Amino acid sequence: MPISFDQKQQFFHLKNHEISYVIGIEKGKYLTHRYFGKALSSYHGCNELQRIDRGFATNPIPADRTFSLNALPMETSTQGNGDHRIANYQIRNQKGHNVTDFHFQDFDIYNGKKELTGLPSVRSAKTTTLEIRLVDSIQQLEMILVYNLYEDFPVITRSARYRNLKDTPVYLENAGSLMLDLPRWNFDLITLNGAHTNEATLHRQALHPGIQKIESSRGTSSPQHQPFLALANPETTEFTGEVFAFHFVYSGNFTAQVEVEQYGSSRVQIGIQPETFEWKLTQDHSFQTPEVVMNYSEDGFNGMSQTFHRLYQTYLIPEQFSQQERPILLNTWEANYFDLSAEALLTQARQAKELGIELFVLDDGWFGKRNDDTSSLGDWSENREKLPQGLSSLAREIRQMGLKFGIWFEPEMVSKESELFRQHPDWALHVSDYPMTEGRRQLVLDLSRKEVQDYLIDQLGKQLASGQIDYVKWDMNRHLTEVGNTLLPADQQKESHHRYVLGLYRVIKTLTADFPTVLFENCSSGGGRFDPGMMAYMPQTWTSDNSDALCRTKIQYGYSYLYPPIMMGAHVSDVPNHQVGRLTPFSTRSWIAMSGNFGYELDLMKQSADNLRSMQEQINFYKAHRQLLQFGEFYRLQAPDTQFASAWLFKNDQEALLIYSNGLAQPAVPIHYLKTVYLDSDAIYQDTETENCYSGAELNQAGILIPRIKQDFETALYHWKKL
Template sequence: MGIYFDEKQQLFHLQGKNTSYVLQVYGEGYLAHLYWGRKTKNYRHSNELQFADRAFSGNPSTAKDRTFSLDTLPQEYPGYGNTDFRTPAYQVQLDNGTTVTDLRYASHMIRNGKPKLDGLPAVYTEEDNEAETLEITLRDQIAGIAAVLSYTVFHERNVITRSVRLINEGKHPVRLLRALSTNVDFRDSDFDLLQLSGAWGRERHVERHVLRPGLQAVESRRGASSHQQNPFMALLRKGANETSGEVFGFNLVYSGNFTAQAEVDQFSNTRVSIGINPFDFSWLLEEGEAFQCPETVMVYSHEGLGGMSRTFHDLYRTRLVRGSFRDQVRPILVNNWEATYFDFTAEKITEIAKAGKELGIELFVLDDGWFGKRNNDKTSLGDWFVNKEKLPKGLDDLAHSVQELGMQFGLWVEPEMVSAESELYKKHPDWCLHVPDRTCSESRNQLVLDFARKEVRDAVTKMISDVLSSAPVQYVKWDMNRHMTEIGSAALPAERQRETAHRYMLGLYEILETLTSAFSDILFESCSGGGGRFDPGILYYMPQTWASDNTDAISRLKIQYGTSLVYPIISMGAHVSDVPNHQVHRFTSLDIRGDAAMSGNFGYELDLTKLTEVEKEIVKKQVAAYKEIRHLVQFGDFYRLKSPFEGNETAWLFVNMEKSEAAVFYFRVLAEPNASFGKLRLEGLDPERTYEVLGTDEIYGGDELAYSGLSIPASLNGDFQSLFWRFKGI
């Protein structure tokens, strides 16, 4: 395992645990893609590149025969304008106004470990012997442009990460018009495309369709990775499913505008590319300057979607998330938002916290409305000082009151936004994103602060630092409740205005790096109207994300199932809320609400003081049960057993690494008359081990549970039913 270079053939072979990635310097310096898939010991060109004289596929000026065209060559980082008519990975406008470039191989370097990316989040290594990195420099001598392509292969994972650094080595400024992170050319199109799409309240629904000729893409132009699309796509071989078949997954470690696309050309080849969305983007590179593209995580699985997901989960849980909370179990919390919204007092907050403590809950989170004159969502964002009408003794006193109960104290903030009705906006109206002579569009009565500006970043960092230093805060929920419009910065000259959205994201990452480092004892959770910025870029700084503002248990089955395709369960905030549900107005039992939320990072979001005695006993049991299984949910392997996108049932399983303990959840949405008897085949157990079903006298072999299955009791009555089993090896 590692990176092997055949100097004679100019061939690079990257080997991970069970995957190979092969590329070659072809012809007169063109970097060609030869293979990505299941691991091979050697690569000897059994499926060699073939060429023919293709009508209307031109030949590069240096080509010696009419069979060679960049239009048909599978490439690693293609340009446009010199015979490749497919979508390019990059495009540079030179000082003479033209955009034709021709990057050729210049040199390479192989090193142990994985270097950091300047100013950007990325997967990391803790030991140099975990991975090897290949850096290939491509150069256009005429244009004075260089591209350093970085590939990291992990020895014990089926993961390859890629990124690109573009450098202006010439004597004149150039403008990047397109700077994608990754390009992979497959030599066929026998795939389905899978994406995670949705909207506010129904994020990351699984969409799968046949790959068709032409361009198909998912993207965001909203200034954030968004509820609508996620910076992820996967190609699946025909017939690939949850447990078998080849899957190629691509995930961009970035939180802003992105594109992820697959283009099937005239010869049924498939080009996959992913990176910063070129829409409304450009970047001026002065002489000697470089531009770092975000990282792409590429996962190969020959064990279907389940194998892909577990690879992503393990990588992100251990080599993306950082800090002391990476390996700690996460606390069970109660959040007051749906209990009180803006209408609360210090006494009411303390009552909810006290009720939570009596039920075994560990953390109280004070949500929106504690600052400025924030009695509704029309005012005070940016005024990060305590609302003394609600909290007359201040934040510190309230936090200590909660802690005296034996609970941790957490706080909601939304530092990226400003209300037009706020002291901050009155002092600095030019600090929001805006363009000259245009009014600023509002969303949720708020504007976006311009994090491209250093003075804004410094001010926000100080305000939030002062808040977090003023009281014993142990948890922060960092929200962001609108997308960008009128994207312009007063700090940038005209020729750099289209850099604003990316500079904003770099500024956000800078602030998060500063704050999470300075307050390393605080657990940060990200939020963007729920799951509107659920991406690996944010997880690098904040190890968990509020999966959706929609807390309905039935809606959450699809949301959490889809999210689990890429993101680890420990990263998903999931709460039990009141009924009728505040988003979809559905009535469901406390049992199924608990089972759905226990399948994530568990908490409550309702007024605990209004629970009946019967409900309190149910909550106590849920809290106690989660404490017993959270090491499985948060750190175990996850297996999806039944999909809510394919029928009326959902089921999943959590198992520890030793396969000595497991927890299984089953959900049925609607009752059916005269229904057939069902079963669950329990993937992920040890077939050589025997398991007892805790709470019963039942004992089964792991092989029997996997191959024959576990009966679903026919005694379930009514809609919205769930079951929960625990298995322990004996």
């Protein structure tokens, strides 16, 4: 059995062929963390808990001064009775007190995994579940800790449910999903941080005493902080070393933190951000937290990433897209912005078809009176001045050319200059007596309200029901302000942030279920809501509004820690780049875009003959190697350095492709042999350009010579067929 309970020693042992996770029960009441790491054939408690009579310690059992909750490695925190480290939950009762006393009650082990009510999660696949029930008998409260062990991955997912069993309400002020005490502190903390157009910057720093925290209170997971952290040995590299990684499957406010406490252990805690949250629990009502993916690697960061990539591509994104090839697209945004006409769009589509592009995407500006970003959000009817025959007619003509047709929406937003706002001003997020703060001249619809959810389902459903739309780009271009719900009583106003996310999930789940063949792309000004919660419904994300090739090497490199390239929208755009003004070679822009979900975002009518020939060659190459680039294993070989030079590798059973980007050209360049590391050592690989043959071991260990490149932002490509 993958999960067992040793009655005599009072240990739960969760085990597959790669990992073990051990939970102990102390004094018949308290859950302690005993081990997480490489698989153990058995566990008998050799790593005893330290028992010392420590000064300033409180003792729940007065006669035993060596037993203190403040020194135990815990599976969940306590509240108000001795554990003074960061908490995983907090409950306030009718008297205003924040004291609870949860004790172990019983457990259940079963095959499979239950869906989380109203929330996305990683699907079940050869999964065994442990549910541990703890009860506060004084207040009649229940906490259930859920552990889902995946048989074929070094992964456990964790969540918690909080339930009120009595007839007076309590208030859940902190609803943590995971807490874990690791018995050491000599780790490096890994996070992905950034900003709009500068997402997924890798940060690595040594843990130190105290609390290190990332979080979002913006209403979304945010481009500032990915809901992820990892703890790695100081010597861990891309290729070797231990990593403990944690990723939150949620799209709203979150906190992810680590505390190095006084006795040298490290407490990891992840959950909904508590300062913007509270939930009223009435009798027999439960609150389900989002889940956290726990991922262990002994093969460095590439090992960690391989697990995330395989898990998410197979068991997180909608199942029908797991192995479905993604089309090469042309997006109109940077070519047209708001300047649209049916005639020009059809001309672009014909040119796109001639080049071999497969999907034509009409971005912003097609609806209402949308000639700039100041109006019409919420009015999802075509602009007849721009599209005289209507959207369906345009889509039909483009599809008759042999192209698929896609459309841009920003469903969660409303412009003050719109029919929707004039009819329903109360549908925008607001609180009484305060003005509505605009962002980009737009407001946010209150998705915590069912009638707003129903409106969006109806309006978007009508467009999708035409049968002419194959792809939707779902955008979200500002963060939340004045978050409240005028239909809720005062003591439930702090539920609004989470109710917004639940409403969003309901809308998306309904639409993606009703239109399962439509490919949805998640977007929030690029990576503003690039998280596994959204990926559960939308199998790809527009990675960043910054399409500059040099910036994209860093951004895509960072996101690849968690997501495979097929999930990262990446487009070739014009130069000078519209975000940073940089000039980069057309070939470099193309190879970096091919390292993601490939497309173009430029005016075909303004391209030179050389560029058009290059596009056709690139498209033909991509189609010939699409299986490798979209579904092959992806490995990082060289992180972007101070000159932005980087390298990565794609491989499958038939071929391998290495892309090296030199960044800024340098004088007196040192000799550089780049090792492929991950090719099959016993296989022979033939270079498709030179036809020279090499063993995988040779390429892995001796490496290939990187030539001196006397120009900024160039790329070198190496392609091998496996013989």
